[in-house]
Amino acid sequence: xxxxxxxxLIKEFYNxxxxxxxxxxxxxxxAMVLIMGIVMPLLLQWIQSKREEKEIQxxxxxANETINKKLTEIENRFNxxxxxxxxxxxxxxxxxxxxxxxPVISFFSYLxxxxxxxxxxxxxxxxxxxxxxxxxSVKTENIGNEEIKKKYYDVISLxxxxxxxxxxxxxxxxxxxxxxxxxx
Numbered sequence: 001x002x003x004x005x006x007x008x009l010i011k012e013f014y015n016x017x018x019x020x021x022x023x024x025x026x027x028x029x030x031a032m033v034l035i036m037g038i039v040m041p042l043l044l045q046w047i048q049s050k051r052e053e054k055e056i057q058x059x060x061x062x063a064n065e066t067i068n069k070k071l072t073e074i075e076n077r078f079n080x081x082x083x084x085x086x087x088x089x090x091x092x093x094x095x096x097x098x099x100x101x102x103p104v105i106s107f108f109s110y111l112x113x114x115x116x117x118x119x120x121x122x123x124x125x126x127x128x129x130x131x132x133x134x135x136x137s138v139k140t141e142n143i144g145n146e147e148i149k150k151k152y153y154d155v156i157s158l159x160x161x162x163x164x165x166x167x168x169x170x171x172x173x174x175x176x177x178x179x180x181x182x183x184x
Contacts, residue, residue, distance in 0.1 A: 083120045090116030090125060097132070103139040108148050110136055115155045118162050130171040137178040152179065 093113035097106045110133040117125040156176070159168050 083122075086116045086120035087122050087125070090114075090120060090122070090129070094125070094129060094132075103136050103141075104145070104148065107133065107136045107140050108145075108151065111148070111151050111155050115151070115158060118155075118158050121162075126168070127171070130168070130175070134171070134174050134178055137175060137182070140179075140182060 090113045093109045093116060097109045099106075110129055114126065114129040114133055117129055156172070159172050163169060163172065
């Protein structure tokens, strides 16, 4: 083999190797372009959407917490207003009793007042009304009116429901003792 031929074989070998190297490098470059141009943006968009979903969920959670807190505040305020309204109504029923009225009418007014004071959870007025209610139950001879009977049993149920730690037990027993004979 001659040197020319050897050079020619070496040249051909390097040309083929160079050509193959260019094909491999261009394929790798095309793959990089594909990855960087298509796959990477899609991957970044997916990551960003997951992050946005978490942020949206956090915002929703914060909004729900705020709404629930405000609703609780409104509910508490409403309950307080309802107690105040019941306190005022109880005061009206209590003060409208006229000693000149028939005892049964006064008894009914005191029943309504006691009911309102129980709903208002106003201990002083509950005890005071109990006293007057028991006094008028003794003076009342017969409670034949169905509306008064129904109100009496409703108030008794409300007292029993609110009789925490037996706070109203003695007064309740006094009232039942004075009235049960007259209500049937």
